[in-house]
Amino acid sequence: MAPFVVYDIISENTNLLLAFFIGIGFGFILEQAGFSSSRKLAGVFYGYDAVVLKVFFTAAIVGMLGLLFFSLFGWVDMSVIYVNETYLYSAIVGGVIMGAGFIMGGYCPGTSFCAATIGKIDAIVFIGGMFLGVFIFGEGYPLWKNLYMAEYMGFPKISEFFGINEGIFVLLAIVAAVLMFWGAEWAEKKFPREEY
């Protein structure tokens, strides 16, 4: 039964091999969806192109549905699936910094590598900036250590945090996604751009 727990079902090397293939698939989808164009990515903030919103929300709701159905069929053990830790304040601050960088640079970390692979100079500069940020964070760690570690909440899921059934949360997310897609298509018609 999935997940293929490392050391238990598969070896660490097999795990890396699987990650390699999944990574190639991810990069392929990003490139194929046009995510290596910073104009397309920034479009979501100006309303002329909502492909980022659509692709990522589609991925999220398909993933959520898939996990819950697989769990229902007994194909995946949800109790051993890794959930990222939540440090509330650093998540908020990090989200704001990442969002600002996204609007200014036109890439998020994953798509910048995708675009650098096809030779976009701005993406290479973006990656340089990213490493600069990593360096500043690492060197100045004592300064923001307290903020970084503050408000540790463990591994909560949103559904657990609000105390609702996981399935109901997924349904709400789907309804929200469909409404957002609708709004996004409306915005694309409202703020069109000829060339980008």
Added chain:
Amino acid sequence: MKKFQFTPRQMLSAVILSLGIIIAAVPKDTTTPYKLSAEQILEEMKSGTQYLHPDLIAQMLVEGDPTLQLIDVRPPAEYEKYHLPGAINIPFDDLLSSDYQDLLNQGVMMNVLYANGTTRANEAWMLIRQLGYQNNYVLTGGLNYWVETILNPQPPAATSPDDEFARYDFRKAASGALGGGAVAPVEQQSTAPAVIPRPRPQQKKQAVQGGCS
């Protein structure tokens, strides 16, 4: 009359929405076993995944990692004499008392149980693991090994590989940060049976030097 035609987008939205409605109607999965069987415990013990090395714990303590919760399973008297920084005391005898279940059975913190050696903490871990509690671990070697590795690290032989020296440097630094040498205060040396092995004086000096350098 014009025939109504679904666009592919509307079709996809309808499919996903109906799947969402189905999954929302499914009750929460309660089939996962609450308690572990003896075989499952044996498997886990064989794999030894519950053991955490003092180096890792020392690093988490130095970094001030808020996810770490050290739990001292020795009797309160021994806990009073010395315990690791930030550790709480849950005596082994009261392990299953209802006061402590919220601390042991939770999903937020990483509980690390320790005693003087490995055995007591491991017994405690086995008991609570059998109840199905998660996020509980055991400090390898207990306090004895902690003193040996972190508080009084021994310099490796000159012929050792480089990572031995790197580990030694880390331990020296951690020792300084975590009060190496302060383990056994002077008063304690005269009192009868020591709970934790006292470092020998010359080693004590060494540890302090290491911490300051």
